[in-house]
Amino acid sequence: MASRDGGPAVDTAQTEPDHDQARPSRRRLLAGAGLFGAGAVAGGLTGYFAQPGNEPSGATGADPSQQTIPFYGAHQAGIITPAQDRLAFGTLNVVSGTSGADLRDLLRAWTSAAALMTAGRLVGEENEPLAPPVDTGEAVGSPVSRLTITIGYGPALFDHRFGLAARKPAALADLPPLPNENLDPDYTGGDLCIQACSDNPLVAFHAVRNLARIGMGVVAHNWMELGFGRTSTTSTAQATPRNLLGFKDGTRNIKAEQTDVLNQHVWVGQESDQPWLRGGSYLVARKIRMFVETGTATTCRTRRTSSAGPRSAAPRCPAALSSARPTSPSAAATASPPSRPTPTSGWPAPSTTAGPGSCAAVTPSPTASIRRPARSSAACSSSPS
């Protein structure tokens, strides 16, 4: 199958040094995942691949935009993957009349499609002239740019419809009301969520769009948000960007290199009441209204003292007023004082093979941002079934 960008096929050689010498080779992980991948989404193979295996690939020194992140591994990619710059995040509801078998088929189809897209490929070969294209096609010519696709299950999915009530993790509950929140029902909840992260916005959008199209008749969009500018960091190799208010956000985020802390706070382990979720995690997406106008109309002294962050996080004041404005294309989204959280939804993200994960926080638009704290409300795990 042709590479989406028409460039050379991506080499599978690792570019990053192993942080964990016990990590199995990527080739082996892929082989194993290839055998069980489809079933895993529906069958919960969490933990079959004992070691983390989401090392990026691409020849060393190669164009970073050609770099791919393996879809299969011990955990879904996109959770501790070095955060990409762009996000497309959508939640979908299962349409009424859908059977458990329909849902399972969809998750299998998503698994195959996500594996292809994250490898920089189209979900289908070119087709017959009289049929619509299998792949929606808008990402043709765009480099894969470290695309990750992470899929999660919302609390609502575990109701009576598919017989999954007994599989619902106890921790997968709605967040309690938070101060100043003003939830919009049109931007809340969802049975499933898809998080696509890439350094290329079109590629991220394409991933969600393609999956939604594949799901037509089974799932329908609930809400969707695009994000630019990653917030915080997921790796010690990354610098913390600033949010739209000019503050650094997420400097204390748990990093991919902190294996013990990840196991304690991010990855679901033996403590879970749901074995299928082991190796998975929880995801919370919240839109936060940032009053950027008032933010920039506030004096430097006030900004420095009233904002939640430590002084080191104070934005471009005073020395930097002219030159240190956040120039990075990314703006971190976090709750700074003048922010009003809006919707909340939680989804479990399947762990093993299912793929999608989370690009750490990303800021969608000047007035809204999605934030994805590492722990809190939804579960990303591997699969109901």
Next chain:
Amino acid sequence: MASGATDLVNEAGTSKISGEEERYSNTDLPVFEANMVASMKVVSLLQPYLQGKDSGLVPQIQQRDAAVESQLAHLKATPGYDQTGYVEYTTVTKSERRQLSAAVNALAEAMSKMSAQVSG
């Protein structure tokens, strides 16, 4: 015929869902239904040709058509707005339009596979 049927459903999913086609008469719903009836008639005529090619396609189309019909059923009224048998389209909520839109798009997606099957 097959692509024409798909076009009818696509048309319903674009200009009719938005209400722009009958902007002044607000009688989008009966026209909407007519598009569904006509396109499903084509499906029934092509059924013999589709059966041998992709046995799952016709049932899928019928199932999705039923989903559209059930959405429309909620909007029927007697005698309805201007004797149309449906409520006035301006009274259809945003949420109802979204649901109708999702159902129609899913139907069009399934129907779009017919052409290649009957011609191939």
